[in-house]
Amino acid sequence: MKRKITLKQIAKELGVSIGTVSKALKDSKEISEETKEKIQAFAKYYNYKPNNIALSLKNRKTKTIGILIPEIVHHFFSKVIQGIEKVANKKGYNVIIGLSNESFDKEVINMEMLASGSIDGFIMSISKETLLQQDYHHLNETINQGMPIVMFDRVVSDIRCDKVIINDVEAAKKAVNKLIKNNCKKIAIITTKDYVNVGRLRTQGYVEALNDHEIAPEPELILKVDDKLVTEDYIDVLEEEIKSLFLINPDIDGVFAVNELYAITTMKVAKNLGRKIPEDLQVIGFTDGVLSRHASPSLTTVTQYGQKIGEVAAALLIEKIESEASEDPVRTVVIETELIERESTK
Amino acid sequence: MKRKITLKQIAKELGVSIGTVSKALKDSKEISEETKEKIQAFAKYYNYKPNNIALSLKNRKTKTIGILIPEIVHHFFSKVIQGIEKVANKKGYNVIIGLSNESFDKEVINMEMLASGSIDGFIMSISKETLLQQDYHHLNETINQGMPIVMFDRVVSDIRCDKVIINDVEAAKKAVNKLIKNNCKKIAIITTKDYVNVGRLRTQGYVEALNDHEIAPEPELILKVDDKLVTEDYIDVLEEEIKSLFLINPDIDGVFAVNELYAITTMKVAKNLGRKIPEDLQVIGFTDGVLSRHASPSLTTVTQYGQKIGEVAAALLIEKIESEASEDPVRTVVIETELIERESTK
DNA sequence: TACTAACACGAAAACGTTTTCGCTAAGAAT
DNA sequence: ATTCTTAGCGAAAACGTTTTCGTGTTAGTA
Known part of the structure; x- marks a missing residue:
């Protein structure tokens, strides 16, 4: 040795x-x-x-970028990481990963830990708890120390940093418009509580699409699932809530779900209630993961190109890291979404 | 600023x-x-x-562990990462991730890059290409430089390092025994080419289980899928191969697939061919991911506790990093597997 | 022969820590 | 009054680089 x-x-x-x-x-x-x-x-x-460490110390650059996300066992997030890693690697950067587990404290601790010299910049998606508490001091402090941040997915707009997002409102409208065009008369939405901004925006898109077609949105067709605590029996609770939605509103013939899991669960519940998909009920999900592709029937879904988001985020970050200018304008890049039609719609 | x-x-x-x-x-x-x-x-x-970097230089410890895996968009691997991150974080370590994309070259480059001072030790699963070429010089060099490695999942036994594995043979036998007990008379296996050792071992378990019950294994019931190049139409090819398996052997009434995707695809093909699951055909998969849980029918599967594997691997690695002894024995920990029964078996 | 220029290399600072050792001065002990 | 402790702090080395500047040698030039 x-x-x-x-x-x-x-x-x-x-x-x-x-x-x-x-x-x-x-x-x-x-x-x-x-x-x-x-x-x-x-x-x-x-x-x-x-020795990389000696180089880092001397150059005051680590050639490493930090990724801070709520969880990793998740198709979308891992796709984003894949994208980040791809361009980071091409430019000679490594990626270091911090998981917040949706916890504010872990997000702060992770951030401080990594910000103490380990990395040159952050790419992150905010935890739900942080979103709920609306306490962003750790972000502002990091930025003030001259460390660039790029946010994606769950962003908060008044933080001074680059952002990579999709147009959630438009994407949701695309989905709901499709259902309307397919002759759905009573369209429900399975969404999150409003503090999760992507959920809120997608709900907004749903409402706007209905209004555009002069359909009055009905509050009882909007199911806002509380997923603050994702426990073991989380799925069961979800199923129950969706089931009662169908029982109370038996004539629902279209559902827009703001994520894959909600959509898949909706199909499962509906099938158990004897609905045929897509004949009796059409379903559209959000985020094109492995579930959507391999479910039966396969799921029509709005895809948000996760890998692309990661690639763009990494490119923005590295550009900022390597730029000399200490104060260039913040940019927001909107990545296109697309409706992928599969078997769950006509 | x-x-x-x-x-x-x-x-x-x-x-x-x-x-x-x-x-x-x-x-x-x-x-x-x-x-x-x-x-x-x-x-x-x-x-x-x-400043972490200055500390790292002084202490010759980075308090960072490197994870080197073939891909990240994968339920099992992300579960392992989650486990690693959990115990690493608890002990004050960060994790840095390298993706080989199943490529030998990327594995070597990533390894050398990280080994140059950035990390204190590796946790890794070997890429398929490396397995195929059987060139492990980068592993041996790293170990010779005094950097500990822990391998999991795809391990190679004659490398001198700790390993965390499951008993693939036994796990496969569990699955096939279940099928036999459920009265299947003609059991096929969908597996990988033999150079992927986990695939080979699971195939071996399949054969042993049949032999144990005095059923002669039939070569035409063993489908070894070539997934060297995972292209766009990969799924289509897979479906075709499985389809012809069923056409040539119409009386197959049980299938053991060595991963989730093979199992799900098998169910899809079989359903298209008019088979009812589990009445006409029973299917068991391997690795309990999101697909198995949410497929319909949900999939009976052998679960290999990925998070547990990650936790144990991290514990082993950190222990070795922090131990003074330069030459302690290599350990191999076998993590239990379990057969989770769902709707795809009777 | 004396001067300059090019060449080849060494010394040392710097990056930000930790830690060992040594120094000074004050108070205690003799 | 002299020596011994000890508290309190500073100097400097070390981790492994890169880079600037200085310097000695040689060869070329006037």
Whole structure:
């Protein structure tokens, strides 16, 4: 077990100075060909690789970007990570991951931990608890220390940083318009509580789409699921709520769900109640994950290109990290969404 | 935008030496109460946090562990990451992620990059290409440099490092035994090519289970899918292969698939061919992901507790990192699997 | 022969810590 | 009055780099 070799050891072994070794390995013309060859050969033989930590300290750059997300066992988030990793890697960056588990405290702790020199910038999606408490001091402090942040998905607009989002309102309208066009007369929405901004915006899109077609939105068709505590029997509760929605409003013939799980669960409940999909009931979900593709019937859904979001976020962040200007304008990039039609709609 | 404050700045501002500041913040009894209070108050006011990079350089520890996996958009792997992150975080470690995308080259590059000082140890699952080429020099080199590695899932046994695995043979036998007990007479297996060791072992378990019940394994019931190149039409190819399996062997009444996707696809194809599940055909999958739970019918599956695997791997790694002994024995921990019965079996 | 220029290399600072060692001065002990 | 402790602090090395600047040697030029 030999420790990694350092410049100092090479220098000592070859009877030259550390500086000379460093320059030789960088092919500096300050050093004679002869010496360079000797040093390079030696370094190659011992598989010398510069120590990243020392470089980071010297350059005050870590070449690492931090990702801070609520959870990782989630198709959308892992797609985003994949996208981030792809462009980060291409530009010589590593990614380090922090999970908040939807907890405010863990988000703050993780952020402070990573902000203490470990990374050059953040890409993040805010936890639900933070959204609920509306306490963003950790974000502002980080930004004030000159560390760039790019937010995606769950963003908060009055933070001064770049953002990568989709147009949730428009995307939701696309979905609901499709249901209306497909002759649905009574369209329900399964959504989240309003403090989750993406849920709120999608609900807003639902309402707007109905209004556009002069359909009066009915409050009892709007089911706002409380998912603050995702417990074991979470799915059961969800099923119960959806079931009573159908029992109270038996003539629902279209459902727009703001995520995959709500949509899949809706189909399951509806099938158990004897509904045929898409004949009796048409369902559209949000986010194109593995569930939508492989459910039966497969799910028509609004896809938000997660990988693309990650790629753009990483590109924005790296650009900001490497730009000299300390105060350039904040940008918001809107990624297109698309309605993917499958078997759950006519 | 104020840069993060350093010891040097505090020292200068307060007219003391850097060493004094450092000691004061550590509550060293070398420093007078008066001075300590002054320094601590100042540090708190300016939100001083020691620079991780400088600490890493000094201590030759990064308090970071590297995860190297083939892909991240995958329920099992993200579960493992979740487990790793959980115990790592509890012990004050961060996790940094490298994706190999099943490519040998990316695995090597990522490994070298991270091994150059960025992390204290690896947790990894080998890429398929590496498995195929059987070139493990990068692993051995890393280990020789004194950096501990813990392998999980796709391990290679003759590498000298800790491993966290499941008993694939036994797990597969559990599944096939269940099918046999449920009166299946003609049981097929959908598996991978043999170079993927987990696939090979599960196939072996299938064969052993049949032999145990004095059923002669029939080669035409063993479908080894070639997933070397996962292209766009990958699913279509998979469906075709499974379809012809059923056409050639119409009396198949049980299928054991070595992963979720194969199992779900099998159910889809079978349903299209008019089979009722579980009446005409019983299906058991491997790995309990979101698909298994929410498919219809929901899938009976062998669960390999991914989060547990991650937790154990992280515990092993951190223990090794923090142990003084340079040469302790390598350990292999076997995590229990369990057969979760759902609707796809009787 | 004396001066300059190019060449090849070394010394040292810097990045931000921690920690060991040494120094000074005040009080205690002799 | 002299020596011994001890409290309180500073200096400096070390982690592994990069880079600037300085310096000695040699060769070329006047």
